[in-house]
Amino acid sequence: MSKLLKSTQEQAIAAWVTLVNQQRIDALLASCTLQDVHLENALQHVHEAMETISEFVIERNLGGLKGMHGFIAEVTEVGVANAREAIRGNAPASIWVNDNGPTDILRAGAEIQQKFVAAGGTFSLQAIVSHLEKYPDYLERGGTYQVPSDFYASLKQLHGMSQEEATRTLTGDVNGPSYAQWKRVQALFVKSGISIDSIEPSKLEYAQVQRGVIAQTMSGEADALAGVDSGIRAQAYGLSLPSVREAAKVSTFAAAAEGATAFVAAVIEKRRTGVKLRDFTSSDWSEVVGKSSHGAAKGGVRGISLYTLTNFTATSSAVASALVTVAFGVAEQAHRLRSGDITELEFIENTEYLAIDAAVSALSSIIGQAVIPMPVFGAVIGNAVGMILFKCGKDALSRREVAIIQQFAAAQQALDLRLSAEHTRLLADLEDSFSNYLTVIDLAFSPEPQAALLGSVKLAKKLGVPTEQILDSEKKIAAYFLS
Known part of the structure; x- marks a missing residue:
């Protein structure tokens, strides 16, 4: 739930940046x-x-x-x-x-x-x-x-x-x-x-x-x-160009949105542990406020990054949001790797998942905005639907389908190796046959009459001409031209 909330909030900010630019x-x-x-x-x-x-x-x-x-x-x-x-x-x-x-x-x-x-x-x-x-x-x-x-x-x-x-x-x-x-x-x-x-x-x-x-x-x-x-x-x-004032406005909005989202997510996370809202201690609230502040800081950076990417590069807001999200995620995974919390293999796998999640979020937002052409809401709805479907699919594939996919991938890899070897052999045969063919061609068109005659006979046999039709003797030559 918190992941969906975070993804929706990210794409909502991206859609709002698009709206600001479009205005x-x-x-x-x-x-x-x-x-x-x-x-x-x-x-x-x-x-x-x-x-x-x-x-x-x-x-x-x-x-x-x-x-x-x-x-x-x-x-x-x-x-x-x-x-x-x-x-x-x-x-x-x-x-x-x-x-x-x-x-x-x-x-x-x-x-x-x-x-x-x-x-x-x-x-x-x-x-x-x-x-x-x-x-x-x-x-x-x-x-x-x-x-x-x-x-x-x-x-x-x-x-x-x-x-x-x-x-x-x-x-x-x-x-x-x-x-x-x-x-x-x-x-x-x-x-x-x-x-x-x-x-x-x-x-x-x-x-x-x-x-x-x-x-x-x-x-x-x-x-x-x-x-x-x-x-x-x-x-x-000149008035239509991006400005420092507008960038600050976007950054402030993004910081407020991401800070609020982080606050809600932190409260929900605490509630899931069984602690009621009225029973939150000062330590609990300090943790919630800390996560909110961290979210607000990330939101400010996200807002500036989105504004810069969408205005100074040929990048759509949904893709820009995905890039910023992946950048934050990779930085977090790199910190965990340096701290020894994860291995190099886990680092690679985690960053791959981050990229996939961000790509699905961006694609869903783009489709949602096209299907529901309402500023911000189309992107938000599209992102929510897309992420829910992807989550369901990913969770299902984490059970028995993963093994099937792995088996299929192994079979495809073996088939690829076999076909590669067969392809190499056929190329060698083709090269050898072509070399012989060129040799016979050279003989058939030799300036020496006798060599040219012998070469023509070999070329005819090479091309599958019936033996009785090949002029390979004086008798056959005389019969062909004098009859």
Whole structure:
């Protein structure tokens, strides 16, 4: 009973480790499947934005040559923003208003006015001031101004720069703004009272939303989304890998399970001696606790070993459990051998039995899990049934069938020796006959006519040709060719 209980507990731990591993794999597969949908949705936002730009803005010449890029920027901002949300599984939050009103974009209900204006050299700030003069309450009701990302970087630089620093550092070359631009920007901020916090950068630069390059911009965005998608998948894969924390969790569970099993088995063993539970002495309880502690320690090692074998080698949990069980058993038998408790022959026999028991346990668990596809329970039930049948069979064979098997094995060994000798003799005869056959063949095809004739006669006789049909004389040769 205790052996069955121990075997069932071992396979239960193995099945639980499999369940833990499978949950990680299932989570990874589910994450990748969901990410497929996210990527498809994100690319769809980019595609729809490009269609709107082509069919509604460019074909209708919306805004004319000077203002078209502003409408392109609005549509692109909405498409890119929604795509970047979709790739992470978030709902689209941006809407293109397109009603010639004070607001170009609604983002989660917040109003945004875009200004992509290069004229005047103020990085769209003059256009913002003009809009605010037309709609003076725009900022008060929560509106935000949006400029190209490269314009925003320049505005922020100039806004926070002192006159001394501007005089010293701003050269006005192609690499940055000029001192004259600094003065214009500073004056506009002071005059309008606009805060730099009321302005935000677009997701795009000014040059990216021009008619001639927008297709390339959107293609680059699609590539960037694919890169983000790869990063999300890589992160999901990283989370699916075995970890030290999970290994510790498995080890703790295995230690608790094996410790509890050892406790129950020790109590049952004491009860079988006739001692009632209420009559257990402190010595009895010390022995029970000692076995429980030993079982818990073995369980911890078992849990770590199973986790390592199933995650870092191509080993199933049932087989891994069998390997660990055999390893523990062999170590125990080796200790008994060193202590002189058993002989070398007994050591070999005991380890063989351990291997057989473990193999039956593993096979039973695998079959049980296949027949009863329920996590843990299938393996436990299969192990229990298999071990009971094996125990019954082993106990029965330990009586009269052992003698029959031994007699059969001896007879088979004698038969093997006799057949081996017969096989050796037949091979020698075959080799001798083949050697003679090759000699006759050489004679039959000799370049000397006389030798070839004699060789042909011998070959014919060797092959069983009737004597009267063999051309072994001049008379027979003449009769064959001239008749």
